[in-house]
Amino acid sequence: MSKDGPSPAVHDRGGWPTDAPIDRTEHALADWEMLADALVGVLGGSGVMNVHELRRGIESMPPNEYEAASYYERWLFSMETILEEKGVLEPGELDARVAG
Amino acid sequence: MSTHDHDHSHEPLTNGDEPAAAARVRALAELLVEKGTVEREDIRRRIDWLVSRSPADGARLVARAWIDDEFKQRLLADARAAALELGLEPGPSPVVVALENTESVHHMVVCTLCSCYPKALLGPPPDWYKSLPYRSRAVSDPRGVLREFGLALAEDVEVRVVDSTADVRYLIIPRRPAGTDALTEDDLAALVTRDSMIGVAEPLTQPKLPAQEPPG
């Protein structure tokens, strides 16, 4: 870790001590990941949710969830959080839709 | 993205290999379309744009810089304008900056806070770029990371790690390999890999051969 630095939030990863090797396996984006990426882009372009709000939403994840989530799972969490905050989504509305 | 178009709600489709997030993202997309928050056509267009992005665009900038020193100076001064000059799309990020590797300086790019990346010019970032170990170690042990990628730099080469902390996106101009004087600009572009434009690898020294068909 940095000398004498303040304690970083979970997303603030620079210099965290880790022995983990860098896994260089690559995967093509799944359809749902492409869709998540596109949704964020369209929401940004239409002024509903900007990239800073996206990042803030990601940063608000509980640390253990942040670390366990895949990249686009974090984006999903953020979209739900921010859109609910803005009243675009009603609480529980997405749960209800997924449950069918 | 489903191609059928109807008004009634339907159960989002999942297959057994997908995480729960897949169904959730599809359901979210359907909800937002129904609410009029997003247009289905805009999503399609955005997906088409994402699919069209690849490192070939970045490679063209590098190849042109290698053969045309005045272009290189323009690229270093304003990469966004240089991309537009070649008919490329520099992307929505307001500023793209190209940084040049030399025999005494080697640059490497990371985004420790998230995953900022010049995807308009390079396509989507590889998983490792977005990974927690890369984001942690790139800044505190860049030479160790480079060795993992197969690149060992001499002690007297200055390693500069660039943490993309704001809305500026960085593209590295790797060093032109020796012995390439006779190559055309297209041949040169074929040597420029995505990883060399991130700064974790050098360019190829010769073009990759096309995959051989197995006999029979």
Place this chain on the structure above:
Amino acid sequence: MSYHVGQPIRIAARDHEGHHRTPAYLKGKTGRIERVHFSFTNPETRAYGEDGLPEQQLYLVSIPQRELWATYPGSASDRLYADVFEHWLQPE
């Protein structure tokens, strides 16, 4: 306060509740200005739906790696570059 290329600077050591783009490992460290970028809307307020005005000048700064990491395993000349907003900088 605006800064010019080559000027020595210190990155503010303050804690900041909420979204901000100055990584912890840079806070309180000293370096120099490498590049003057444009001004951008402030992510700290845009992240909460505000307009992010007034725009803040952004700088590319560099810091010797040995200043950042107690046991930096590289060359003495290695540097870390990062984009830092003007309101996170102090003259040094």
